[in-house]
Amino acid sequence: MKKPSLESLGLYERTPKICIPLMAKDLAGLSLQLLENRTLPGDLYEWRLDRYEGDIELGLGIYKRAVSLPLLCTLRTKGQGGEIELDPPEYLRRVRELIELSEHFQLIDIELCAGDSAVRELTEAAHERGLLAVVSQHDFADTPPGEEMLRTLVHMKDLGADLPKLAVMPKNPLDVFSLMSASFEAYALLGPVITMSMGEIGRLSRAAGSFTGSCITFGAGARASAPGQLGAAELRQVLDILGRGL
Ligand SMILES: O=C1C[C@@](O)(C(=O)O)C[C@@H](O)[C@@H]1O
Known part of the structure; x- marks a missing residue:
């Protein structure tokens, strides 16, 4: 795959892309999840490396042989909903190492909580x-x-994000509308973003990207990676219905 861009990945299109998280612990689990997911309507995958304990290069090789979809690599720390505890220097080192393997994937997740200078670097x-x-x-x-949500998304862009991503937890439907509205404002200012309101109440936001400018939505395959995620197949149906005629 040649150097990716928002255009080449179709992220300016009206209907959001479905990203399926891979939550395997080892190489065998990764192969199995890719096999189980092969009939799902995903547009890209996210490999959640915080769960994975095997050799990363071997895993990337397996991925490339199994699918030709773009790959987002994510090392999600505990405080951000992941499974790995890393202090800031360790996080910086691990993500730098991942970036060295860039020839095998297209997108990398960088956590804002790493601090402005680390994120910029x-x-x-x-x-x-x-x-x-x-x-x-x-x-x-x-x-x-x-x-505040809008400010955060703008700040991410200022730090070099191609895609600012914000996930928040709603207490009531108004919170969901508030996230969706901040997402639309950010989209109008910055271009495509990734936003979601989590949990059951927030589900609407995961299907509303055609209206809010959120260009990627996470749909569960073998295993969900966050509260409130719809299955990838269900998500495809809802997105197609909502996107009809737009
Ligand atoms: O950042 C995100 C979004 C997410 O938390 C969600 O709510 O769908 C799922 C994670 O796997 C991913 O890294």
Whole structure:
């Protein structure tokens, strides 16, 4: 696959792309999940490396042989909903190492909580290697005020994000509308973003990207990677219905 861009990955299209998370612990699990997912309507995969304990290069080789879809590599730390505890220098080192393997994938997740200078360093390194940088932030407790969510997405872009990504937890439907509205405002200012309101109440936001400018939505394959995720096949149906005639 040649150097990816938002255009070449279809991320300016009206209907969001479905990203299926791979949550395997080892090489055998990775092969199995890819096999189980092969009939699902995913547009790209996310490999959640915080769960994985095997050799990463071998895993990337297996991925490339099994599918030709773009791959987002994510090392999700505990505080952000992942399974690995890393102090900031260790996180920086691990993501830098991943970026070195850039020839095998297209997008890399960089957590905003790593701190501005680390994020800037990592987005620059990702760009030098031809990767698209997704800068992400998760709030599992709350939905911040709309202006704050918009500010966060703008700040991510300023730090070099190609795709700013924000996931928040709603307490009621108004919180979901607030996230969707902040997403649309960010899209109008910055171009495509990735946003979601998590949990059961937030599901609407995962299907609403055609209206909110959220260009990627995570749909579960063998295993969900966050609360409230719809299955990839269900998501395809809902997106197709909502996108009809747009
Ligand atoms: O950042 C995200 C979004 C996500 O948390 C979600 O809510 O769908 C799922 C994660 O796997 C991914 O890294």
